[in-house]
Amino acid sequence: MSTLAAPNENDLKDLISSHLNLEGPMLPILHALQHAYGYIPALAHGLIAEALNITKAEVHGVISFYHDFREKPAGTHVIKLCRAEACQSVGANALAADTLKKLGLDWHETSADGSITIEPVYCLGLCACAPAAMVDDRLVARVDGAKMDKILKELGA
Amino acid sequence: MKIYVPLDSAAVALGADDLADAIVAAAADRNIEVQVIRNGSRGMAWLEPLVEIETDAGRIGYGNVDASDAAALLDGKLSSLGKVDDLPFLARQTRLTFARCGVIDPLDLTNYQAHGGLVGLRRAAQMDQAAIVDEVTKSGLRGRGGAGFPTGIKWKTVSDATADQKYIVCNADEGDSGTFADRMIMEGDPFSLIEGMAIAGLGVGATKGYVYLRSEYPVAIRVMRAAVEAARKGGVLGADVMGSGRAFDMEIRVGAGAYVCGEETALLNSLEGKRGTVRAKPPLPALEGFMGRPTVVNNVISLASVPVIFEKGADHYASFGVGRSRGTVTLQIAGNVKHGGLFETAFGTTLGEVVNDIAGGTASGRPVKAVQVGGPLGAYMPVSKFDTPMGYEEFDQNGGLIGHAGLVVFDDSADMLQMARFAMEFCAVESCGKCTPCRIGAVRGVETIDRIAQGDGAAIELLTDLCETMKDGSLCALGGFTPFPVMSALTHFPDEFAAQKQAAE
Known part of the structure; x- marks a missing residue:
C-alpha cells in the first residue's frame, strides 16, 4: 500500500489539489493520502483545511470518525477478520480468539516487529461462505484454523 | 473453448483468480485455445468456485474447482454438475433483477445488450418525466434497502421539485451481515445498476449520479469503475443519454468503513x-439531499430492478409478489446453511421454505435454532415463526423486518444471550454519536446484558425498558432497531437469559 517516502508539503498539496474539482472532495482526498502513505500524515491536516476552507478540527473530526483512516502506519500486513453475525454462526468467534492468541495481540494491535496488524471488520459480503477475512488486499473465505495457520505462516508470523 | 470463472468476491476468496491463471497455463501446455471469461456469480455459494464450460448442450458446471484441478478440467476428467441452468437451486428461481448475473461478461456492453440490456433505457428515453415516474409507481417497486418505501413516490417528489441541479445517489453501503446482493449485482451485472440510475436521472431530471460504495468491497469498486467507463464510451452515460438529448453521468465514491453511512x-x-x-x-433528502439539492437515494437492488421494469413493463413486474410486496425479492441465504447464496423469487415464500427446503437446513447438520432476518438490526426469528411469508407487512406483523432480505441461519449451538450482547456491542461501535439513546444506550445495553449473564435477573426489566427508550428515542434505525435482535432473543429464548440466573444462584 505505502509507496511514497516521507510526506512533504509539495507532494501533499499536489495530491490534495488534484481532487478539488470533485463535489465533496474530502473522502477521495483522504483515501488518496492513505493509499499513498499508508496513513493520513498529520502534516496534511492543515493543508486539507486550507484547501477546503474548513478548520483543522473539522478535518480531524472527519478522519477520526471513519474506521478506515489511520493516523499512523499499520503493520506491514493487515489481517481483517470478520466478526459479524453470519461469520459468528459458523465459528468466527473461536477463530478470532485462536488467531489473537497465536499472535499474542488484541484487536487493533500490531506485532512488536511491525509485521502484522489485526483488526475486526463487520462484513465483507462473504456471508454464504463464512468465516471471512481480508489479508492485505486479498479476500479469503471459509477460513478455518488450518487456513489461518497457513496465512500466518505466509506472512511470517 | 469458452470457460467461465467467476470474478465475484466469494469465488475469488475461494481461489478463483489462481484458478483462472491455472486454466490459462494448462491450456497453453496443451496447445488448446481457451477463452476464459470472468463472469459474475450464479449465486450458489456452496459450489464456488463454480466453473462453467460452454458446450453445444449448454453451459456445463463444475463445482468447488481448485487451481490444482485445471488440467483435469481441460482433459475432461472432472465430474460435472450437468447443465447449470438445470440445477434445482437455479431452476426454481424467478430471476428478474438477477437474470443476467453470472450469465454474461459483466464488462461487455454488447453481451449485456444481447441479454435484454438497454431495452429499458431506450424506452425510457422516449418517455417524459411524468411517464417514467408513473411506470415505476405502477410496478409497485419498494425500496429494497430495508425501509420498503415506494420508489415511485420518492421519484415523484424529486421530479416535482424545482432546482438547478438534482442528484441520483445509489446507496451501495451494504453493511448488514448476511447480505451480499448489492455486491453480487455490482460485480456480476454492473450495467444494470448504471442503466437503472440513468432511467432514474431521466425520470426526475437529475443529470448527476453517485454510487456510494463501501470500501470493504474492492472487487465491486473495480468492476463498477470499469463499467462506468465502458458505459460512457458506449453512449449510455454522458451529455446525450442513448440519443435522448438529455444528460446523465455518474461517479463511484468509496466509503470508509462506517456502518451508519448506510x-x-x-x-x-x-x-x-x-x-x-x-x-x-x-427536510427529506428528496427535497434537500446531496449538497442541499433534491436527491433520489435508492438502494442498489431497487435501482438495478428498474431496467427490467422498463424492459418488460410495470404490469409484468407487479404480477409477481404478495399483498403490497410486488415483484421479486432477492433473498440472501447465509450463515450456517447447507446451500447458501442468492435466491431471487416472488415475494410470498415462507421463511421455513427458504431455510429448510431451498437452503437445505444447516451446514453443521444440527437443528436450526433461529434465523436473523434483515441484518444486524433484524429480529431473530425462531422456528415457531417459520410460516411467516417473505413480505414487508407479513414480517412486520410477526415482530420482524425483512430489511435487505438477508437471512443468517444459526444452529442450536448459538448462544442467544451472546448474540443479543453482540447487537448492543455492534451498535456501540458503529453509533454516529448524534443521539443519546443510541450512543449511550448501546453501551448501557452491553453492561446490562453482562449483568443478566452474571445472574442479575432484575436487569432483564431494565434491558426491556432501555430497548423501549432506544426504539422510541433514536434518530435512525441503528439505535431504533437494535432492540429488534435484542428483544427477539429475549422474548423467544427466555431460558437462555433465565438459565444464566439459575446457574449463578
Whole structure:
C-alpha cells in the first residue's frame, strides 16, 4: 500500500489539489493520502483545511470518525477478520480468539516487529461462505484454523 | 473453448483468480485455445468456485474447482454438475433483477445488450418525466434497502421539485451481515445498476449520479469503475443519454468503513465530505439531499430492478409478489446453511421454505435454532415463526423486518444471550454519536446484558425498558432497531437469559 517516502508539503498539496474539482472532495482526498502513505500524515491536516476552507478540527473530526483512516502506519500486513453475525454462526468467534492468541495481540494491535496488524471488520459480503477475512488486499473465505495457520505462516508470523 | 470463472468476491476468496491463471497455463501446455471469461456469480455459494464450460448442450458446471484441478478440467476428467441452468437451486428461481448475473461478461456492453440490456433505457428515453415516474409507481417497486418505501413516490417528489441541479445517489453501503446482493449485482451485472440510475436521472431530471460504495468491497469498486467507463464510451452515460438529448453521468465514491453511512442521511453527509452523522428529517433528502439539492437515494437492488421494469413493463413486474410486496425479492441465504447464496423469487415464500427446503437446513447438520432476518438490526426469528411469508407487512406483523432480505441461519449451538450482547456491542461501535439513546444506550445495553449473564435477573426489566427508550428515542434505525435482535432473543429464548440466573444462584 505505502509507496511514497516521507510526506512533504509539495507532494501533499499536489495530491490534495488534484481532487478539488470533485463535489465533496474530502473522502477521495483522504483515501488518496492513505493509499499513498499508508496513513493520513498529520502534516496534511492543515493543508486539507486550507484547501477546503474548513478548520483543522473539522478535518480531524472527519478522519477520526471513519474506521478506515489511520493516523499512523499499520503493520506491514493487515489481517481483517470478520466478526459479524453470519461469520459468528459458523465459528468466527473461536477463530478470532485462536488467531489473537497465536499472535499474542488484541484487536487493533500490531506485532512488536511491525509485521502484522489485526483488526475486526463487520462484513465483507462473504456471508454464504463464512468465516471471512481480508489479508492485505486479498479476500479469503471459509477460513478455518488450518487456513489461518497457513496465512500466518505466509506472512511470517 | 469458452470457460467461465467467476470474478465475484466469494469465488475469488475461494481461489478463483489462481484458478483462472491455472486454466490459462494448462491450456497453453496443451496447445488448446481457451477463452476464459470472468463472469459474475450464479449465486450458489456452496459450489464456488463454480466453473462453467460452454458446450453445444449448454453451459456445463463444475463445482468447488481448485487451481490444482485445471488440467483435469481441460482433459475432461472432472465430474460435472450437468447443465447449470438445470440445477434445482437455479431452476426454481424467478430471476428478474438477477437474470443476467453470472450469465454474461459483466464488462461487455454488447453481451449485456444481447441479454435484454438497454431495452429499458431506450424506452425510457422516449418517455417524459411524468411517464417514467408513473411506470415505476405502477410496478409497485419498494425500496429494497430495508425501509420498503415506494420508489415511485420518492421519484415523484424529486421530479416535482424545482432546482438547478438534482442528484441520483445509489446507496451501495451494504453493511448488514448476511447480505451480499448489492455486491453480487455490482460485480456480476454492473450495467444494470448504471442503466437503472440513468432511467432514474431521466425520470426526475437529475443529470448527476453517485454510487456510494463501501470500501470493504474492492472487487465491486473495480468492476463498477470499469463499467462506468465502458458505459460512457458506449453512449449510455454522458451529455446525450442513448440519443435522448438529455444528460446523465455518474461517479463511484468509496466509503470508509462506517456502518451508519448506510443510513441515507449519514451517507449524504459522508458523500459531502463530513462526518457520517445522521440528519434529522425533515427536510427529506428528496427535497434537500446531496449538497442541499433534491436527491433520489435508492438502494442498489431497487435501482438495478428498474431496467427490467422498463424492459418488460410495470404490469409484468407487479404480477409477481404478495399483498403490497410486488415483484421479486432477492433473498440472501447465509450463515450456517447447507446451500447458501442468492435466491431471487416472488415475494410470498415462507421463511421455513427458504431455510429448510431451498437452503437445505444447516451446514453443521444440527437443528436450526433461529434465523436473523434483515441484518444486524433484524429480529431473530425462531422456528415457531417459520410460516411467516417473505413480505414487508407479513414480517412486520410477526415482530420482524425483512430489511435487505438477508437471512443468517444459526444452529442450536448459538448462544442467544451472546448474540443479543453482540447487537448492543455492534451498535456501540458503529453509533454516529448524534443521539443519546443510541450512543449511550448501546453501551448501557452491553453492561446490562453482562449483568443478566452474571445472574442479575432484575436487569432483564431494565434491558426491556432501555430497548423501549432506544426504539422510541433514536434518530435512525441503528439505535431504533437494535432492540429488534435484542428483544427477539429475549422474548423467544427466555431460558437462555433465565438459565444464566439459575446457574449463578
